[in-house]
Amino acid sequence: MPTAASSPTRPSAPAIDIRGLRKAYGPKQAVDGLDLRVERGEIFAVLGPNGAGKTTTTEILSGFRVADSGEVSVLGADPSHAGRAWRSRIGVVLQSTDDLAELTVAELVRQFARYYPHSRDPDEVIDLVGLRDKAGVRTRGLSGGQRRRLDVVLGIVGRPELLFLDEPTTGFDPQARRSFWSLVRDLRVAGTTIWLTTHYLDEAEQLADRVAVVRDGKVVALDTPEGLSRLTAGRTQVRWDDGGTVREEVTERPTALVRDLMRDHPGEVPGLEIRRPSLEDVYLELVGAPGQDSEEDR
Amino acid sequence: MIQRRLTQETARAEASLPGALRLGLARTSLELRQFVRERDAMIFIFAYPLIMMAIFATVFDGQVVGSDVPGADGGIPYAQYFLPGIVATGIMLTSFQSLATSIAVERDDGTLKRLRATPLPATSYFLGKVGQVLMVSIVQTALLLALARLAFDVPMPDDAAAWGTFAWVFVLGTAAGAVLGVAFSSVPRSGRSAGAVVTPVVLVLQFVSGVFFPFFSLPGWMQSVASVFPLRWMAQGMRSALLPPEAAALEVAGTWQHALTAGVLLAWLVLGLIVGVRTFRWRRRDDG
Numbered sequence: 001m002p003t004a005a006s007s008p009t010r011p012s013a014p015a016i017d018i019r020g021l022r023k024a025y026g027p028k029q030a031v032d033g034l035d036l037r038v039e040r041g042e043i044f045a046v047l048g049p050n051g052a053g054k055t056t057t058t059e060i061l062s063g064f065r066v067a068d069s070g071e072v073s074v075l076g077a078d079p080s081h082a083g084r085a086w087r088s089r090i091g092v093v094l095q096s097t098d099d100l101a102e103l104t105v106a107e108l109v110r111q112f113a114r115y116y117p118h119s120r121d122p123d124e125v126i127d128l129v130g131l132r133d134k135a136g137v138r139t140r141g142l143s144g145g146q147r148r149r150l151d152v153v154l155g156i157v158g159r160p161e162l163l164f165l166d167e168p169t170t171g172f173d174p175q176a177r178r179s180f181w182s183l184v185r186d187l188r189v190a191g192t193t194i195w196l197t198t199h200y201l202d203e204a205e206q207l208a209d210r211v212a213v214v215r216d217g218k219v220v221a222l223d224t225p226e227g228l229s230r231l232t233a234g235r236t237q238v239r240w241d242d243g244g245t246v247r248e249e250v251t252e253r254p255t256a257l258v259r260d261l262m263r264d265h266p267g268e269v270p271g272l273e274i275r276r277p278s279l280e281d282v283y284l285e286l287v288g289a290p291g292q293d294s295e296e297d298r
Numbered sequence: 299m300i301q302r303r304l305t306q307e308t309a310r311a312e313a314s315l316p317g318a319l320r321l322g323l324a325r326t327s328l329e330l331r332q333f334v335r336e337r338d339a340m341i342f343i344f345a346y347p348l349i350m351m352a353i354f355a356t357v358f359d360g361q362v363v364g365s366d367v368p369g370a371d372g373g374i375p376y377a378q379y380f381l382p383g384i385v386a387t388g389i390m391l392t393s394f395q396s397l398a399t400s401i402a403v404e405r406d407d408g409t410l411k412r413l414r415a416t417p418l419p420a421t422s423y424f425l426g427k428v429g430q431v432l433m434v435s436i437v438q439t440a441l442l443l444a445l446a447r448l449a450f451d452v453p454m455p456d457d458a459a460a461w462g463t464f465a466w467v468f469v470l471g472t473a474a475g476a477v478l479g480v481a482f483s484s485v486p487r488s489g490r491s492a493g494a495v496v497t498p499v500v501l502v503l504q505f506v507s508g509v510f511f512p513f514f515s516l517p518g519w520m521q522s523v524a525s526v527f528p529l530r531w532m533a534q535g536m537r538s539a540l541l542p543p544e545a546a547a548l549e550v551a552g553t554w555q556h557a558l559t560a561g562v563l564l565a566w567l568v569l570g571l572i573v574g575v576r577t578f579r580w581r582r583r584d585d586g
Contacts, residue, residue, distance in 0.1 A: 062415060064581070084417040085312035092415035097408030102335040103328065115418045138335070158416070162482050227485035 013076060014160050015040045016061060021070035023056050023217075024283055030056040032217035034070070040161075043194040045208035049287050053217035055095065058166045061195065062092045068274065075162055077168040088116050091160030093151050093168055101140035105131055106110065108139065109153050116158030125153050129183060145176045152183070162193045169203060201283050203296035204227075215287045231282045241271030308489045317521055318421045324427020325418075326433070333396070333430055338493070343396050344438055347388035354380050356512075363512055364548045374545055377450040382536030383509035385442055386471065390500060390529055392477025394433040395466045397427055398482040406489030406582055414580040424480070431476050439468065460539050463556070467535035470563040474528050477570030503529045505560040514548055521550060527565045531559040 016038035023031040023259050031053040038044040046054050059065045060072060063079035063086075072079060077086050090229060100108060113119040126135050129149040134142060138173055139150060146151045148168065155163060165184070169177045184207055188194060198204055204211045213221040213228070237255040240247060240261060254274055261269045333339050355377035362373030404410050412421060446452035455461065456477040482499075486492040504510060505528040506520050513521065538547065538554035546554050 064414065083312075084315055085309070087415065088315060088417035090415075094408070094411065096417070097412070099404065099407040099409040099412060100332075102332050107328070108333065109326060111328050112416060113323065114316060115416045116493060117316065117417075153305070154412070 002016050002019050013040070014038055014073075015042075016044075016195065017071075017073040018057075018061075019071045021057065021060065021072060022068045023053075023060060023065065024068055030217050031060070031067070034214075034217065034219060036212055036219065036222075038193065041056060041188065041191060042126070042209040043188050044195060045204035045211045046195070046197045046214055047199070047204040047211050047283070048197075048214035049199055052214045052287070054199075055166055056212060056217075057214075058164050058195065059095075060198055062090060062164050063087070088158060089161045091155035091158060093155040093163070093165045095150060095166050096144070096151065096170065098140075098147070098229045102138055104136050105142070105150055105153075106135040106139050108150065109157055111262040112154045113157045118290055119158050120156065122157060125157050126229060128186075129153050130179065144171045145173065148172065149176075152180070156187065156192075160192060162195065163187065164193060165196045167199065168199065169198070177203070201280055205279065213283065213286050220286045225279075228282065229279045232277045232279060235274075235277055237277065239271070239273040239275070240269050246271065313425065314542035315417060318419045319425070321418060321422035322425025325422055326429030329426045329430035330433055333400075333434060336490070339396065339400070341515040342497075343391045344434060344491075346391065347438065347442060348382050348445060350387070351377075351381065351384045352446055352449070355386070355446070355452075364545065374541060374548075375452070377446060377547075378452045378541065379512065379535065379537075380509075381442070381446045381452055382540045383507075384534040385439055386467075386507075386529060386536045387440060387504055387509050388438045389435055389468065389471045389532060390475050390503070392438055393431045393472045394482070395441060395496050395500050396434065397476055398477025398485075399492045401427070401480060401483035402486040402492035402496075403489035405483065405579065406492075410580045413583075428476060429481070435468070435472050455540060457543060463535065464539035467532060467539060467559070467563075470560065470567065471532040471535070473564050474570060475569040477567055477574050478528075479576035480571045483575060484579065487583070503527055506530075508533055512548065512552055525562075528563055531562045535559045535563075 014037045016018050016036065018034055018036045021031050021034040022029070027065040032059060034053070036044075039141055046055055056065065060067050061074050061079055063074075063082055072262045074082070075086060075089055079086075103111075105126060106122065113122045123132075123135075126132055129152055131146060131149055131153065134146055139147065142150065148171065154164075154166065155165070168184075168268065169180055172180060181203070184194060184196070194207075196204075196207060205228075207223060209225055210222065221231070223231075235250055235252070238249050238251060238254050238257050238261075249257060258269075258272075258274070261272070329437075332346075358376035358380075361376045363376060363379040365373035365565065401410075443454065447454055481493075482496065486495040503524070506516065506524040508516065508524070509514070509529070513524075513530065513533070516524070521530075534549060534555065537549075538556065538559075546552065549555070
């Protein structure tokens with residue numbers, strides 16, 4: 001085991017260190033031996049389908065739940081025993097709720113700003129997420145996307161060092177997602193470490209420095225978005241019309257195959273199609289078929 | 299092995315955290331704003347006792363209670379006799395019903411969970427609730443007394459001792475109601491059912507505790523049942539403060555029973571505290 005974790009005040013200490021984390025609900029093993037390390041200042045995406053254990057893990061890391069076993073350190077402390085000072089250093093954006101309906105955006109942001117020792121200027125953060133026009137509106141009058149942006153404002157107004165975003169853009173239209181992504185990037189530039197769970201592949205690809213793909217409470221792949229897309233290499237799909245029937249081959253050497261096909265067909269190769277699996281194909285393969293033995297032991 | 303320890307950053311944050319009392323005041327102001335904007339709360343908790351007072355005083359105009367009581371000068375007008383019970387009901391609504399409902403809703407809709415993720419101390423959250431309950435109770439009680447005095451000519455006591463009694467019954471009743479409200483907030487299974495679960499409890503207690511009928515006219519078993527609960531004692535305590543001393547003859551015991559009143563209210567206060575502290579949850583039951 002690396003010993004860097006033994007001096008948590010050093011800048012190299014990870015923001016989050018998870019070892020052998022397990023949590024079950026009755027017979028269902030929601031988190032099944034998770035090992036992850038999130039460095040300070042990175043955007044770390046946890047990507048997986050519903051039920052993969054993303055929310056459970058996030059709730060353990062943010063101190064809402066206690067793990068069955070394993071060790072968790074968040075900003076150098078055990079979240080299940082951490083106090084006010086620790087909570088003042090994190091920001092949590094949980095999945096959507098419809099609470100606090102009778103208060104206005106500005107009232108809520110100002111109120112939450114008071115809870116923290118070094119909060120951001122309420123009006124500035126309201127501007128930042130584009131809610132200035134809605135500052136005086138009671139939250140029951142907000143659209144789903146505006147409501148979600150309010151959740152984010154309340155999560156960042158305390159100037160957190162570490163921000164948990166649990167499926168932040170569910171229900172956003174494409175434009176709202178883009179502006180949300182740029183907000184997250186700005187936060188990272190300002191030095192915030194971001195833990196982002198999502199079931200959108202493109203969100204992880206766009207935002208994350210590293211992506212952990214999880215399935216059934218285990219990590220099945222962990223890499224940079226570029227690294228993940230390299231998993232597609234060497235598996236090109238070649239398809240053509242072989243006298244009325246469609247033939248398909250997956251090959252590491254597509255050029256050689258096409259050269260052979262050209263020899264067999266003096267003119268055009270009928271119905272020729274050459275396709276690289278997309279990152280999405282790789283992802284679906286990782287999280288889809290059960291019983292696949294991937295890199296879960298890394 | 300990762301040890302539990304606070305980093306230097308946490309220690310720095312610790313030193314500059316805002317104080318719990320200051321945050322309690324901030325919470326009070328937010329809670330009050332929420333309360334007055336919530337139409338249900340304003341009608342069924344704030345306005346209801348005032349409306350009941352107006353209805354009772356109007357319907358029973360000219361009638362008296364206890365005309366055979368010696369020294370009561372031909373009996374006590376209905377409006378005067380019922381005012382203390384309505385004041386007690388108001389306190390129960392603004393403390394017990396208000397908190398039992400609002401905390402159940404806040405637990406269900408995620409408000410509590412959201413607050414739990416912030417450095418807001420639990421103390422400040424409860425201080426905010428207490429502040430809200432106190433403010434609403436004081437304003438409501440003052441309006442009730444003013445309504446009774448100005449619209450229905452109910453005489454107010456003019457000696458300090460009576461107001462002293464009024465004050466301790468008010469404080470003890472509000473405190474017991476508030477902690478019992480916190481404890482009871484765990485009973486409704488969801489925020490939507492909170493009103494339906496809490497309201498009948500309050501209504502039944504009003505009927506058996508002598509709020510709408512003179513307590514002495516209720517059947518004995520009903521009096522015994524009511525005597526277990528705080529509202530009967532709050533109403534009796536308020537009568538002891540707001541009615542002339544001769545009216546004590548109208549009580550079941552023939553006296554005001556101040557020691558017993560204080561004892562029952564204190565017992566409920568302690569019980570509410572113990573149960574409330576043990577059962578309070580930041581999350582819904584179905585949320586792990």
